[in-house]
Every structure is written in structure tokens, then in C-alpha cells.
Amino acid sequence: MELSWLDLKGLVAYLNIMAIRKIITVTDRRLKTISEPVDSVTDETRVLLDDMLETMYAANGIGLAAIQIAVPQRILVIDLSHRNDSTAETEAEEGESDQGNNDETGPRYFVNPEIIWTSEEHNVYQEGCLSVPGFYDDVERPKQCHVRYLDYHGKEQVLECDGLLATCIQHEMDHLNGIVFLDHLSRLKRDRITKKIKKEERDAATVDH
Ligand code: QAP
Numbered sequence: 001m002e003l004s005w006l007d008l009k010g011l012v013a014y015l016n017i018m019a020i021r022k023i024i025t026v027t028d029r030r031l032k033t034i035s036e037p038v039d040s041v042t043d044e045t046r047v048l049l050d051d052m053l054e055t056m057y058a059a060n061g062i063g064l065a066a067i068q069i070a071v072p073q074r075i076l077v078i079d080l081s082h083r084n085d086s087t088a089e090t091e092a093e094e095g096e097s098d099q100g101n102n103d104e105t106g107p108r109y110f111v112n113p114e115i116i117w118t119s120e121e122h123n124v125y126q127e128g129c130l131s132v133p134g135f136y137d138d139v140e141r142p143k144q145c146h147v148r149y150l151d152y153h154g155k156e157q158v159l160e161c162d163g164l165l166a167t168c169i170q171h172e173m174d175h176l177n178g179i180v181f182l183d184h185l186s187r188l189k190r191d192r193i194t195k196k197i198k199k200e201e202r203d204a205a206t207v208d209h
């Protein structure tokens, strides 16, 4: 689509139509989709990135993959500073001081991310997922990783990740390949959690008014 006379990002900003989109859960088979690479980062991509970030903030998440809002493109957003509301102000005061990659706060955008290196060393984190509401469990992954991706402006970047950022990136990249953190647990746990969420969704859909 060519929009030479119409600046889509400008129009979206002017009309203030950034949107919170619906997050699908593990009961939705679309979460198993293998997402497609993005041809190039356009204004449309940036509208999607903005919507994903707004959706993630509204749900109090730290990471979101496009497939979680039913868009099968290889796109992620992460913001580790939004773990909870209480840390927001102190972190804003710390400002833009030149910390290492991993302590840097604020939104991060990843288009077509690829893991180009993982450490031998592994660690265990208690993970959750916006598509698995209310459930958390330990997952073991490489402790560090290097990721190559296109940023918000379509520029190629390489990021060296450690700690929570490394875990979060790997969790989100699993989504691009149709994998949810439950797939790293035993089938017994996975089935039990999926059934509980199914029941919750059924109950929520059948309340009497
Ligand atoms: C992935 O997950 C992640 O169940 C991001 O009721 C999580 O943002 C990577 C959330 C942990 C590494 C460690 C989950 C919010 C947010 C819930 C999230 C919930 C409310 C999950």
C-alpha cells in the first residue's frame, strides 16, 4: 500500500487512535502459529508496535509477541521497567544515564529477531505469560543470549542480553515459533493449567445478567 500524500503515523497520532487490542490465551489455537518475517519496517509496522506496547502496559506485562494479539508477524515488544507501578517514578528519575544494555529502562522493539548466540550456562526463572493469566512456573533457559533484529526505525541492531532481559527475549521468541512457556513444563502441568483457563473462560462467558 502506498500512502505518499498521507502520513499514517501522523494521522494515527492526530486522531489519537492507538488501540489496546485483545490478548488471546492458550485456549486459542492461533497461539500455535509460526509467525512470518516482516518485509520492511513501515509506518504500519510502527502502528502495530505502538498498539502492542499500549496493550502490554494495560495488562501489566513486561513482554508481548504480535501473535498474542492474533497478528502472525515476527514482532516483539519488551519493557522491563513496567513490572509494577511502584517502580515507575524512581526509574524515571534515574533518567537516560549510560547504563549497560540490560538495566536500560523503557520500551524495546524487536522486528524479525534472531538469537545468534546463547551461553552454555543456564538459569531458572519463574515465568508467566499474558496468554496464560494467573499461572507461573519455573523454566530453564540459557542465561545469556545475543539477538540480532530490526529496531523501530528498521535499523539492524545486535543486543547482548543477560538476566531477566535474556529470559524475556527467549520467552517472547518462542511465541514467534508457536511455543508457550507451558510447553517447557510436563504435559500433566500443561494440561491442568490449560483446562483451568478453559473453564474460567467458559464461566466468564456464561454469567447471568
Ligand atoms: C514473559 O510475561 C516473561 O499471569 C512476559 O495475571 C515473564 O509479561 C518473561 C502477566 C516472566 C520472563 C519472566 C501475567 C500479567 C504478565 C499474568 C508477562 C498476569 C498478569 C506476564
Ligand code: CO
Binding pocket: 128, 129, 130, 131, 171, 172, 175, 181
Ligand atoms: Co508469553
